[in-house]
Amino acid sequence: xxxxxxxxxxxxxxxxxxxxxxxxxxxxxxxxxxxxxxxxxxxxxxxxxxxxxxxxxxxxxxxxxxxxxxxxxxxxxxxxxxxxxxxxxxxxxxxxxxxxxxxxxxxxxxxxxxxxxxxxxxxxxxxxxxxxxxxxxxxxxxxxxxxxxxxxxxx
Amino acid sequence: xxxxxxxxxxxxxxxxxxxxxxxxxxxxxxxxxxxxxxxxxxxxxxxxxxxxxxxxxxxxxxxxxxxxxxxxxxxxxxxxxxxxxxxxxxxxxxxxxxxxxxxxxxxxxxxxxxxxxxxxxxxxxxxxxxxxxxxxxxxxxxxxxxxxxxxxxxxxxxxxxxxxxxxxxxxxxxxxxxxxxxxxxxxxxxxxxxxxxxxxxxxxxxxxxxxxxxxxxxxxxxxxxxxxxxxxxxxxxxxxxxxxxxxxxxxxxxxxxxxxxxx
Numbered sequence: 001x002x003x004x005x006x007x008x009x010x011x012x013x014x015x016x017x018x019x020x021x022x023x024x025x026x027x028x029x030x031x032x033x034x035x036x037x038x039x040x041x042x043x044x045x046x047x048x049x050x051x052x053x054x055x056x057x058x059x060x061x062x063x064x065x066x067x068x069x070x071x072x073x074x075x076x077x078x079x080x081x082x083x084x085x086x087x088x089x090x091x092x093x094x095x096x097x098x099x100x101x102x103x104x105x106x107x108x109x110x111x112x113x114x115x116x117x118x119x120x121x122x123x124x125x126x127x128x129x130x131x132x133x134x135x136x137x138x139x140x141x142x143x144x145x146x147x148x149x150x151x152x153x154x155x
Numbered sequence: 156x157x158x159x160x161x162x163x164x165x166x167x168x169x170x171x172x173x174x175x176x177x178x179x180x181x182x183x184x185x186x187x188x189x190x191x192x193x194x195x196x197x198x199x200x201x202x203x204x205x206x207x208x209x210x211x212x213x214x215x216x217x218x219x220x221x222x223x224x225x226x227x228x229x230x231x232x233x234x235x236x237x238x239x240x241x242x243x244x245x246x247x248x249x250x251x252x253x254x255x256x257x258x259x260x261x262x263x264x265x266x267x268x269x270x271x272x273x274x275x276x277x278x279x280x281x282x283x284x285x286x287x288x289x290x291x292x293x294x295x296x297x298x299x300x301x302x303x304x305x306x307x308x309x310x311x312x313x314x315x316x317x318x319x320x321x322x323x324x325x326x327x328x329x330x331x332x333x334x335x336x337x338x339x340x341x342x343x344x345x346x347x348x349x350x351x352x353x354x355x356x357x358x359x360x361x362x363x364x365x366x367x368x369x370x371x372x373x374x375x376x377x378x379x380x381x382x383x384x385x386x387x388x389x390x391x392x393x394x395x396x397x398x399x400x401x402x403x404x405x406x407x408x409x410x411x412x413x414x415x416x417x418x
Contacts, residue, residue, distance in 0.1 A: 024178075043175075043177055044175045044179065045171055045241075048239070048241065051241055057215070057241075057244040058240065058244060059241055059244050059245050060171075060241050060245065062241075063169075063170050063171050063174040063175060063178075064168060064174070064245065065174065065187075065189070065243060067189065068189060068191060111356070113240065115240075115241075116240075130235070130240070130325065131240050132240025133240065133325045133326040134240055134242060134326060136236070145262070148291070
């Protein structure tokens with residue numbers, strides 16, 4: 001197995017690690033960096049539990065290779081914060097709306113929602129529903145998630 | 156060109172097919188050559204006569220392109236049905252074609268757009284009509300180590316549509332899909348192309364239906380007749396996603412809807 005010297009930014013900090021070239025981004029995040037907020041669900045890009053931001057775009061970490069992160073900027077759920085520290089507006093509205101039950105899908109949903117609101121701060125309900133098509137939640141039935149994202153607009 | 160690498164090697168673009176297969180333990184190649192960050196493959200270029208979409212341009216970047224919206228209406232209509240938003244940030248048209256799936260939404264739309272695929276091997280380049288690139292399920296015209304450079308779509312003003320039937324409204328692999336392009340003037344179809352996904356061993360150009368539409372008035376009547384004709388051109392199978400008879404029937408329904416949506 002070949003080692004690759006990976007240099008990237010993780011949640012605002014410069015990181016350099018020797019990694020196996022066969023490492024997926026998800027394995028790098030969970031095993032090498034020890035950031036366990038990013039979850040593995042399906043391993044085939046269907047569920048969105050492993051979603052992270054790379055250069056500001058939401059991607060499925062289970063389908064990206066860690067070497068592809070070289071020179072780029074990664075934000076995981078641990079890097080999602082409010083402007084003055086503390087909870088991010090989406091985290092607050094998810095709590096207030098009861099959009100979390102078992103919580104396994106929540107990091108991915110916060111990441112997908114953050115990607116949408118950065119791109120479209122005035123996203124419509126239809127925009128929100130379409131953006132979250134790649135995130136499966138088996139508990140909530142989605143209504144509370146959609147209303148939580150809607151309430152975070154402009155915050 | 157790639158002399159020291161294992162024989163079972165493939166190019167890696169967005170990874171959404173190859174890494175999925177690897178995670179499931181069914182990816183045969185153990186060596187992937189990452190081409191996803193090559194700038195030569197990552198641009199959309201416009202010339203006087205054509206639009207060129209590099210093989211490694213992310214689908215979400217194509218979605219944001221005003222030139223693609225202007226010149227590729229069927230591809231534009233297909234993109235919301237291409238996987239999910241996060242997968243569109245990763246996936247590419249090059250990977251979509253190289254994967255060789257009859258269900259490929261991007262490939263089906265590009266065939267209807269009359270696209271050419273550009274290939275390169277050891278400095279020699281070649282160009283094929285995309286419809287001729289697909290040889291069978293998971294089989295393409297790619298030679299060993301040949302790389303897909305991108306896709307050229309001739310600039311012709313036309314209308315286009317993409318109608319897909321999946322297990323749900325968005326984010327599913329199709330049971331059947333129809334891409335249509337048509338040059339229309341004075342209410343008459345001057346030239347048309349109909350391509351179908353998931354209903355033949357390859358993304359299929361329905362040559363007879365396209366030819367029949369040329370010269371016809373754009374009307375519900377001609378749409379219904381074209382729908383009857385297209386059902387004779389497809390070769391669907393029964394598999395985990397749907398059954399042959401239903402797929403054949405839906406090809407007609409989707410084509411009729413697609414034609415009636417054109418203006």
